[in-house]
Amino acid sequence: MSIFVLLPAYNEQQSIRPLFKKFQTLQQISNLDIRLILVDDGSRDATAQTAIDESELQGISLKLVQHPKNAGLGQAIKTGFMTFLEISKEGDFLAAMDCDNTQPPELLIKMYETMIAGSYDIAIASRYRKGSKVIGLSTFREIMSYGASWLFRIAARVPGVRDYTCGYRLYNRTFVSKLDMYYGESLFTESGFACMIDLLLKAKPLKPKIVEIPMVLRYDEKPSASKMKILKTITRTLKLLFKNLTSPAPTAANLGQTFNQQETLRIPLKITNRK
Numbered sequence: 001m002s003i004f005v006l007l008p009a010y011n012e013q014q015s016i017r018p019l020f021k022k023f024q025t026l027q028q029i030s031n032l033d034i035r036l037i038l039v040d041d042g043s044r045d046a047t048a049q050t051a052i053d054e055s056e057l058q059g060i061s062l063k064l065v066q067h068p069k070n071a072g073l074g075q076a077i078k079t080g081f082m083t084f085l086e087i088s089k090e091g092d093f094l095a096a097m098d099c100d101n102t103q104p105p106e107l108l109i110k111m112y113e114t115m116i117a118g119s120y121d122i123a124i125a126s127r128y129r130k131g132s133k134v135i136g137l138s139t140f141r142e143i144m145s146y147g148a149s150w151l152f153r154i155a156a157r158v159p160g161v162r163d164y165t166c167g168y169r170l171y172n173r174t175f176v177s178k179l180d181m182y183y184g185e186s187l188f189t190e191s192g193f194a195c196m197i198d199l200l201l202k203a204k205p206l207k208p209k210i211v212e213i214p215m216v217l218r219y220d221e222k223p224s225a226s227k228m229k230i231l232k233t234i235t236r237t238l239k240l241l242f243k244n245l246t247s248p249a250p251t252a253a254n255l256g257q258t259f260n261q262q263e264t265l266r267i268p269l270k271i272t273n274r275k
Helices: 015-030 047-057 072-086 108-119 137-156 173-186 195-206 228-244 250-259
Strands: 003-009 034-041 061-067 093-096 124-126 133-134 167-171 208-214 217-219
Touching: 003 072, 003 108, 003 173, 003 217, 015 034, 015 061, 015 108, 034 047, 034 072, 034 133, 047 108, 061 072, 072 195, 093 108, 108 124, 108 167, 108 208, 137 228, 167 173, 173 195, 195 228, 228 250
Parallel strands: 003 034, 003 093, 034 061, 124 208, 133 217
Antiparallel strands: 093 167, 124 167
């Protein structure tokens, strides 16, 4: 069993060295087989080369995938998910997290142990559970995130979820395969930060068993400015909510037909624009 860690990266050269050091420490203190998938989304700095150098220095397994130009977080996440399905095997897990050194890799131990113990499909590193804490984030960003949490809990509730916007999640491979089978190319349609909310809303009809693990978010350790376009993210988030409220949900019959016609371990179509 391996845990593949998807790191979407855009101009994250400064973050990679301290982040990869944390992954080295994680491997030393746990029995987890950690394998990184870094998707370099058209970076203009030395993100890719720094990742290669640090993975060799720290003894960390690395699969590097490069986009020829910046395509947005949604496309980077899509590339990472499809790469995972191609190179992993049944029983593996996929963790997705930011590449800016703000989220603790060591939390993967708790997330994995909880998923195994409770047979969960998804574990979310949450800012809204007892024991969680956010350090260094602007008040406006905290209010925006907290507001989105309550908005979706009220209007588009996904059972077990309070933190809809955090991208730090752990998925079991079987559930990732189900998402890929049911949605195909339409699984990832959001190019920006709203893609993480969209993914949860698309997972909801498949009735995933979800658990949240409290996280200490260290935004004070982020070496560069945020790349989030706040007004665009708010607009896309509200559009997703409206779409979720007005679109008919998939029926049980449709879901059953999909999974009866396809094998759970289907390998996705080859991704283009790789190096």
